[in-house]
Amino acid sequence: MGKVMTVAENPELVKLEDVWVYRESVAVLEGINLTIKPRDFLGIIGPNGGGKTTLLKVMLGLINPDRGRVLITGKPPAKARDIIGYIPQHSLFDRDFPINVWDVVLMGRYGRAGLFRGYGEHDRNAAEQALRDVSMLELRSRQVGLLSGGEQQRVFIARALVGEPKLLLLDEPTASVDVNTQAEFYELLEKLKERMSIVLVSHDIGAVSIYVDDIGCLNRRLFYHGTKQIDAETLEKTYGCPIHLVDHHHNIISGEPGKG
Amino acid sequence: MPEILQYDFMRNALIAGLLASIACGIVGAYVVTKKMVFISGGIAHAAFGGIGLGYLLGISPVLGALFFTTTAGLGMGLITRRTKLPEDTAIGILWAMGMALGVIFIGLSPGYAPDLFSYLFGNILTVPPSDLLLMLVLDVVIVGITFILYKEFLALSFDEEFSTVIGVPVEALYLLLLGMIALTIVLLIRVVGNILVIALLTIPAALARQFTYNLKKVMLLAILFGALFTFGGLWLSYIFDLASGATIIMLSGTVMMVSFGLSRIRKQPGRAKEITKVKS
Numbered sequence: 001m002g003k004v005m006t007v008a009e010n011p012e013l014v015k016l017e018d019v020w021v022y023r024e025s026v027a028v029l030e031g032i033n034l035t036i037k038p039r040d041f042l043g044i045i046g047p048n049g050g051g052k053t054t055l056l057k058v059m060l061g062l063i064n065p066d067r068g069r070v071l072i073t074g075k076p077p078a079k080a081r082d083i084i085g086y087i088p089q090h091s092l093f094d095r096d097f098p099i100n101v102w103d104v105v106l107m108g109r110y111g112r113a114g115l116f117r118g119y120g121e122h123d124r125n126a127a128e129q130a131l132r133d134v135s136m137l138e139l140r141s142r143q144v145g146l147l148s149g150g151e152q153q154r155v156f157i158a159r160a161l162v163g164e165p166k167l168l169l170l171d172e173p174t175a176s177v178d179v180n181t182q183a184e185f186y187e188l189l190e191k192l193k194e195r196m197s198i199v200l201v202s203h204d205i206g207a208v209s210i211y212v213d214d215i216g217c218l219n220r221r222l223f224y225h226g227t228k229q230i231d232a233e234t235l236e237k238t239y240g241c242p243i244h245l246v247d248h249h250h251n252i253i254s255g256e257p258g259k260g
Numbered sequence: 261m262p263e264i265l266q267y268d269f270m271r272n273a274l275i276a277g278l279l280a281s282i283a284c285g286i287v288g289a290y291v292v293t294k295k296m297v298f299i300s301g302g303i304a305h306a307a308f309g310g311i312g313l314g315y316l317l318g319i320s321p322v323l324g325a326l327f328f329t330t331t332a333g334l335g336m337g338l339i340t341r342r343t344k345l346p347e348d349t350a351i352g353i354l355w356a357m358g359m360a361l362g363v364i365f366i367g368l369s370p371g372y373a374p375d376l377f378s379y380l381f382g383n384i385l386t387v388p389p390s391d392l393l394l395m396l397v398l399d400v401v402i403v404g405i406t407f408i409l410y411k412e413f414l415a416l417s418f419d420e421e422f423s424t425v426i427g428v429p430v431e432a433l434y435l436l437l438l439g440m441i442a443l444t445i446v447l448l449i450r451v452v453g454n455i456l457v458i459a460l461l462t463i464p465a466a467l468a469r470q471f472t473y474n475l476k477k478v479m480l481l482a483i484l485f486g487a488l489f490t491f492g493g494l495w496l497s498y499i500f501d502l503a504s505g506a507t508i509i510m511l512s513g514t515v516m517m518v519s520f521g522l523s524r525i526r527k528q529p530g531r532a533k534e535i536t537k538v539k540s
Contacts, residue, residue: 060425062424062425086425088422093419094293097417097418098469098475098478099418099473100473100474103414107415107423107426108426110411110412163426
């Protein structure tokens with residue numbers, strides 16, 4: 001595209017080098033190597049308990065790896081938080097919490113506003129735009145707990161987008177929404193990938209493989225070839241049991257992941 | 261009620277009640293929304309150690325309590341954040357140790373401990389003017405901090421993990437919040453005593469939450485309710501010649517339970533309607 005390289009346009013947006021994470025002396029992640037470039041759209045699939053959420057939390061700096069290095073635009077994750085947008089698995093918030101849609105989304109501007117400073121005109125414009133992007137502007141003054149599951153998810157997407165991230169991390173984003181909402185959601189991601197890199201983890205191979213550009217399989221170890229092609233052998237290694245593959249058009253591969 | 265206002269102690273009591281309500285309304289809103297009632301109870305009971313220390317050293321028990329509540333609050337916060345000890349266990353231990361220290365200190369103090377009962381259960385009628393000044397200063401500190409850090413505390417209370425991700429200094433703010441709880445408890449000790457403090461820290465805010473989904477309004481309503489409860493409790497205790505602190509608590513608790521009962525009857529159909537409307 002002939003753009004001038006800036007720090008944010010560093011060719012290696014995310015770099016994980018031999019990352020190991022242990023929980024109670026059991027390895028959760030083993031020797032993860034991963035590079036994510038600007039505008040990559042990576043789906044990571046794997047069984048429950050395979051370390052998907054842990055991997056995201058490592059990139060977010062919420063979990064420090066026991067071994068290895070994590071760099072976001074060449075910096076440790078804790079120093080790169082202003083470029084990361086995060087949509088957690090199921091936001092475990094108190095449904096009765098006294099807060100409305102607008103204030104939840106504004107919260108996502110914190111990294112730009114900073115300590116002691118109030119949210120300004122710029123932040124409010126960004127919040128309005130983010131809410132418009134997810135078609136939730138009309139419900140801006142509704143208390144968040146009164147929204148449906150799909151609407152809540154859109155609010156949390158807006159909260160992640162409002163900070164204008166370069167890297168969007170999503171944890172099982174379609175776990176609690178119906179099929180229609182899922183389709184809308186992936187269409188939104190299609191648009192978003194023009195301006196940011198996206199990492200999406202899910203155990204839903206079928207849905208993920210249609211939309212993402214690259215797929216990695218994670219079960220403590222990451223099987224990742226930098227392409228959307230996954231073969232039966234990789235899936236079998238990931239899930240620890242043979243997976244039945246159905247090859248649709250566009251090389252889409254779906255299967256029934258072994259649960260647990 | 262005018263004739264009771266002729267007395268200085270009664271005017272002081274009303275000022276004390278108002279000053280206490282400001283702190284407990286604001287801090288109580290966080291205690292209730294962030295579900296910090298148990299840790300607040302722990303800090304309040306640990307205050308007894310400081311009251312005992314005050315008697316032993318011959319200084320004001322309120323100052324001793326201030327030292328103990330802040331130490332206990334920060335201690336509980338750091339232990340639960342940085343060690344693997346479960347939060348409720350850590351709170352339970354410090355809760356009991358604070359009270360045990362109080363008993364030991366009072367035992368070591370020469371002679372009889374005057375007014376001990378008023379620190380345990382409060383006596384708003386004996387608040388000296390010097391304490392009113394201290395309460396005013398603590399109120400200014402609490403209001404100031406909340407004003408400056410409102411958006412940070414809101415993020416922290418709503419979603420701690422996300423707050424960390426967006427760079428909110430979560431641990432420092434949590435400890436600051438515990439410090440504010442500690443200050444509020446000291447402020448309330450004169451009014452209702454350290455055993456009953458937890459009621460004034462939770463009831464006005466919990467009641468306010470039934471009427472609004474806006475945290476700022478929860479705070480303002482909680483201040484209003486706190487003031488009404490202290491004034492009303494004081495008045496009832498004067499009429500029926502009852503202990504003022506305990507009467508304030510009984511009035512607050514009764515109103516809370518009645519309101520909760522009414523809201524269950526009133527809210528249920530309305531809320532169900534709201535949800536179906538959203539889904540359609």
